[in-house]
Amino acid sequence: MPTVVPLFEAKRFAVHDGPGVRTVLFVKGCPLRCRWCHNPEGQQSQPELAYYEHKCRQCGECVAVCPQGAHAMADGRHVFNRAACIGCGACEEVCLGRALKLMGRPVTVEQARQIVLEDCEFYADGGGVTLSGGEPLLYPDFCAELFTRLKADGIHCALDTCGAVGWECFERVLPHTDMFLYDVKHADQARHCQYTGLSNRQIVENLKRLAQCGVPVEIRIPVIPGFNDDPVSVRALGLLLHGLPSIVAVRLLPYHQAHSKYEAIGCPDHMPDADTPTPARMAAIAAQLAESSGQTLR
Template sequence: MNGTVFNIQRFCVNDGPGIRTTVFLKGCPLKCVWCHNPESHKAEPELMFYKNKCVNCGRCVVMCKSGCHSLCNSSHIFDRHKCIKCFECTKTNCNALEKVGHEISSDDIITEVMKDKIFYDNSGGGITVSGGEPLFQFDFLLDILKKAKAHGLHTIIETCGFTTQIRIKQISEYVDLFLFDYKETDAKLHKEFTGFDNIIILNNLKTLNSMGKSIILRCPIIPGYNDREEHFNGIANIADSMENIVHIEIEPYHSLGSAKYDSLGMNERKITLPDENDKKIWLAKICAGTRKKVLLA
C-alpha cells in the first residue's frame, strides 16, 4: 500500500522511549493557528520556495513547464497560482526549491525503519508515526503498523485524536503507546484555534483509556491562546481522571516553522515566544493540580 510522507527521521529521542525512527505522514484535518509543520496540512506533495536561498541562476525558469518562475531585475518571481506541481524545477538541485512530500510504500517504510533495529532493541525504541495527523491516511497507517508489529517493533502514533471511534478502536490493536495532543480545554476556543471543537477528540481519548491503552498527554502551550488557568486546570483534571495516562508533556511554543510558512506562500500567525520564566510558571501550575508526572519538552 502506498501513501504520502514528508519526512522519515532516524535516531529520534523525543518521540517516545528509546531511539526511534519517526515517519511523518502528510495531511491533517485540523488547522492549528500555531502549527510548526504547515507543510503537513495538505495530503499531496507541495513546492516550497526559499527566496533567501535563491541565487537567481535562472535554471528553474528554463525548466518550468507552466511559466510560474521568472526573473525580473535580477529577482526571482514565483507565481504559485500558475504552478501545476510537476516539480521539474526542483531538478535544478539548488537549495531554494524543494518538493515536500513523496509517495512511498509501506514496505519501503518498514525497510528503512528496520535498518536501525539493533538500536531499538538496545534502547527500548521503535517506530513512531506522526504528521500532520497520521490517522488522516488511515488505511496506509494501519498497513504500516501491522507490518511493524509483524517485525517485532514497538509502535507509537502521535495523534490529535480527531477521527472516528471505529478507527481509534481498530488502530489501537497495533499501537503500544499513544502520544495524544491535548490542545485546549474549552470546546469553543478549541474550534477557534484549530477549526473544530474537542468533543470527538475527548471521546476518543476516553475510549483509549477505557481500553487500557498507554497514553502520554502532550500539551502545546501557546502564549496569548491557551496559557490560561482554566486550561492548566483542565490538563490536570483530564490527566487525573484517566488511569492510563502515563504522564503529561508540556510543549512550549517555538518558532522553528516560521520559514516554512513563507516558503509555502502562507501567512503565519504572529505569536510571542515564551521565555524560561513563562515555562517554569506553566510547569508549576500544572504540577500543582495533578498527581501525574509533568515533563517540560
Template sequence: MESKGCVFNIQKFSTNDGPGIRTTVFLKGCPLHCGWCSNPESQAQKPQILWDLSKCVRCQQCVQTCPQHAVQFDVESGSIRFDFKTCVGCGACVAQCPQEALTLEGEWKDVEDVVAVCLQDRVFYEGSGGGVTLSGGEPMMQPDFAAALLSRLKQEGIATAIETTGYAPSAVFNRLLPDIDLFLFDCKHYDWQKHYEATGVYNDPILQNLKTALQSGKEVIVRIPVIPGVNNQLDDAQGFCELFQTLGVKRINLLPFHQFGERKYDFLNRVYSLHGIPALHEADLEAFRAVFLKNGFDCFF
C-alpha cells in the same frame, strides 16, 4: 489496502518522539489548522513546493518549466507565486532551479520502502527500548497507509508509537489502535469553543478517541502545546485538570511554545499569526506545571 503514502520526512535517531532511540515517519495531511504549527508543510495531503526567496534570483526557470502552469512571476512584488491547488508536486521546477531555492516537501512512498528504512536501525531500538513513531501532520489522515505500515512494523517485532491530534473518525481510530503501543496524544484546549477558535475544529471526536485509547489499556501520554494567548493561563491549567480527571488521564507532557517553524510560512507564502510573540521556556511554566502536580498528575516537560 493503500500501499503508498505521502511522507515528508523520515527522521532517524529521534529521542523526542517516545522512549529510546526511534525512527519518526512524518506523514502529510492534517485536519487542524493551528496558528502555531511548526510543520505547516505537513498540512496539505500531497507533495508541496517551498520557496526560499533569500536564494531566489528571479530567473523564472520554474515558471517556464511547470507543466501545470502553477507558477507565476509577480512583476510588482518580484515574487514567485505558486497555485497550490493546481500544483501536482511533480518537482519539475525544483529540478530546474539553479540556486536550490525550491524544495519539494512530500514524496509518495511504498510501505515496504518505509519499513526497510526503519529496520536499518533495529539494533538501536532493541538496545534502547525504542521503536518507530508515526507523526505528521496527522497520521490518521492516511488511514490505509498508516494501518499497513503499523501492521508490518508489528510483524517485525518493532515497538510503535503515534503522535496524533486524535481528530479522526472513531472507525479509523479503532482500526489503528491494536497495532499502536504508545499514544502521544495532543490536547490543544479543554474548552469546546476555544478549541475551535484555535484549531478550526471542535474537540468532541478528539476527546472520544482519547477516552477510547485510555480505556484500551494502551500507554497514553497527553501532550499540551502551551501557547501564549491560547491556553497558557493558570485557569487553563485547572481547566485541563478537571477535564483529564473525568477521562482518567495520568501522564501529561507540557510542550512550551517555540518559533522554530516560523520561516516555513514565508516559504509557503503564508502569514504566520504568532510573529513576534516570545517563546516560552520550562522556567516560564513552572507555576503552570504546579497546577497539574497539585491535582495528582504526572506532569513533565
C-alpha cells in the same frame, strides 16, 4: 493497488517523540488548523512546493524543467508563480541550492518500512518508529499495515495523533500500536474551536475511550501564550486528564515561532506574536498541571 500516503519528512534520531531513539515519519493532511502550528507544511494533504528564497542561487535551472512555467527569471532574479505549480517535483531535482523542496511525496507501506529499517540498529534502547504529521489517522489502513509489518520486524510502533478523527480510525490501528502520543490543547470547546478551527468534543471523547484500552498514552500539550497558559486553562486541562488510566506521562511543549515555514509554502501565517515561554514559566505551569491532573509530568 498498494496503500500510499503523502510523506513530507522522515526525521531520524529523534529523542522527544516517544521512548528511545526514533525515526519519525510525518504524513501530510490534518483536520485541524492550529494558529500556532509549527508544521504548516503538514496541513494540506496535496503536495506543496516550499521555496526558500534566501537559498536561491539565481541560476535559473528550475525554469527549463517546469512543465507549468511556474519558474521564470526576470532581470537576473528568480521569480516563482506558486499558483501555476502542480507539485510534480521536477524542479527540486535540479535545484543545487536546495531552495526548492517538494513537501508530500507519495510512499507505499513497503517504502516507509524500508526508511524505518535503515535506522534499526539505533532502536536498541526501546526506540522505534513514530508516525506523526499532519494527522496519520487520516490514513488508518496505511498505519495499520505499516505497524503490522514493523512489529513483525521487532520494532516499537508509536502514533502521534491530534485525536480529531472518527473512533473507527483508532479501532483500526489499536491492535498494532505500542503507544500513542495524544495532543491536547484546551479543555474549553469554544476556545478550542476559535484557535484550531474545530471543537474539542471528538478529541476529548476519543481520549477517554482510548485511555480505557490499556495501550500507553503520552499526553502532549503545546503551551501557547495567551491561549492555554493562564491558570484557569491549565487547571481545566488538568481536570480533563485527572483519573484517566493508561496515561504514562504528560509532556509540555513550549511555543516556538515558525514564520519562515509559512513563508516558504506561501500560506497565511496566523501564529501568535508571542515569545517562547521561559523555562521558569514552563516549570510553574507543569507544577500546576501535575497538581490538578494527578498525572506525571515529563
